[in-house]
Amino acid sequence: MDYKINYKSNVDSLCENNLKLTAEDILNSGATVTDLSGATKPMKKSKKLIALTAACVCTIGATGVMAGANGYGPLSTLFANKAAVESENTKLSHDDIISSYLAEQGYLLDINETQSAEGFDITFEGATGDWSNVQMLFTIRTDDEEFIASHDSINLTVYKGFNEEAFSERSDVIGDEVGSYGYDEVVAYKSAEDPSMYILTYGAYPYFVQQGTTIYTQIRTIETTPGSATPLFFTYTFTLPTEATGLADDHDMIYSYDEAMTYTDANGVEYHATEIIFSQYDTELICEYYLDGTDYEYIDDDFWGAYFDEAAEIYQETAKDLRLVVDGVEYEPSELSYVYSEDSGLKRVLATFPEVDFDNATSVAFTYNDSAIVVK
Numbered sequence: 001m002d003y004k005i006n007y008k009s010n011v012d013s014l015c016e017n018n019l020k021l022t023a024e025d026i027l028n029s030g031a032t033v034t035d036l037s038g039a040t041k042p043m044k045k046s047k048k049l050i051a052l053t054a055a056c057v058c059t060i061g062a063t064g065v066m067a068g069a070n071g072y073g074p075l076s077t078l079f080a081n082k083a084a085v086e087s088e089n090t091k092l093s094h095d096d097i098i099s100s101y102l103a104e105q106g107y108l109l110d111i112n113e114t115q116s117a118e119g120f121d122i123t124f125e126g127a128t129g130d131w132s133n134v135q136m137l138f139t140i141r142t143d144d145e146e147f148i149a150s151h152d153s154i155n156l157t158v159y160k161g162f163n164e165e166a167f168s169e170r171s172d173v174i175g176d177e178v179g180s181y182g183y184d185e186v187v188a189y190k191s192a193e194d195p196s197m198y199i200l201t202y203g204a205y206p207y208f209v210q211q212g213t214t215i216y217t218q219i220r221t222i223e224t225t226p227g228s229a230t231p232l233f234f235t236y237t238f239t240l241p242t243e244a245t246g247l248a249d250d251h252d253m254i255y256s257y258d259e260a261m262t263y264t265d266a267n268g269v270e271y272h273a274t275e276i277i278f279s280q281y282d283t284e285l286i287c288e289y290y291l292d293g294t295d296y297e298y299i300d301d302d303f304w305g306a307y308f309d310e311a312a313e314i315y316q317e318t319a320k321d322l323r324l325v326v327d328g329v330e331y332e333p334s335e336l337s338y339v340y341s342e343d344s345g346l347k348r349v350l351a352t353f354p355e356v357d358f359d360n361a362t363s364v365a366f367t368y369n370d371s372a373i374v375v376k
Contacts (some may be wrong), residue, residue, distance in 0.1 A: 161204020
């Protein structure tokens with residue numbers, strides 16, 4: 001099976017959880033603890049990202065989002081407008097609320113580039129976000145009154161944000177082969193204030209978000225009638241800031257496999273937390289592990305075929321018991337990923353939690369049953 005960067009979003013709902021347990025309580029309890037509060041070891045991120053499926057998604061406010069300086073109204077208003085009308089995907093609506101806040105604080109790239117065809121004017125308005133999550137916003141306009149009356153939303157396919165090399169390796173160019181990058185299905189929603197305008201937002205892939213990098217994105221097709229996609233192939237580019245202050249802060253902690261914190265599930269699988277990202281949008285815990293020596297090593301025989309779904313289920317059964325504990329408040333995972341497998345047998349998985357105010361937090365830890373990983 002080839003690997004493409006595609007996100008799947010089958011969304012359920014989940015709410016925040018208040019609790020009982022502080023990091024100090026954990027330390028005092030005699031539980032197994034890995035303390036990472038002083039550890040840093042930068043590594044290059046893997047090009048091969050995880051294909052996600054949302055097990056559940058939290059809808060929460062912008063608490064914990066921190067930024068500063070010089071607001072910008074129009075882009076902020078457009079993000080908020082889309083969040084208000086979007087009801088099908090609570091995760092995207094949540095991200096749009098965060099993006100609106102960040103744009104208002106002055107973290108934005110103002111693009112304003114329009115391309116037109118087939119009766120549609122599509123404008124890349126701009127981007128905002130932090131260094132782990134860059135969100136782009138487009139407006140789509142049409143004067144076709146019949147289309148407007150019959151469409152509250154528009155289905156499109158897009159190539160999300162890549163660098164130039166990866167964009168040249170998209171599947172429309174080199175085919176569906178190993179190493180190609182696939183397109184995504186996205187939805188634009190009709191503005192509540194202007195029925196002739198639809199608003200589209202989506203994120204660049206985090207691996208390509210680096211200072212000074214030129215990001216390539218493409219509006220590939222637009223669905224003009226049910227089941228009929230009209231080709232557009234509108235390509236837009238923008239260059240990320242060369243200064244860290246151009247986007248909001250994040251905290252990306254990366255560790256080698258051997259030096260990473262670990263926890264072990266009931267089946268003897270040892271998970272190594274090789275990356276932790278505290279973003280303005282969410283908190284991500286990325287783990288790597290091997291199945292050698294466990295009851296599940298047979299999965300390696302046909303990971304991408306017969307055992308792919310089973311591998312995900314086994315991981316998710318464990319990961320649902322992970323908790324993020326910040327200053328006495330406990331958060332359940334909001335998303336649990338499928339599993340990606342390297343040729344070496346190494347597996348890579350992701351658990352996503354709500355965003356937290358990492359800078360101002362006194363204690364931050366991840367817990368799993370009687371084990372704790374203290375980050376701060």
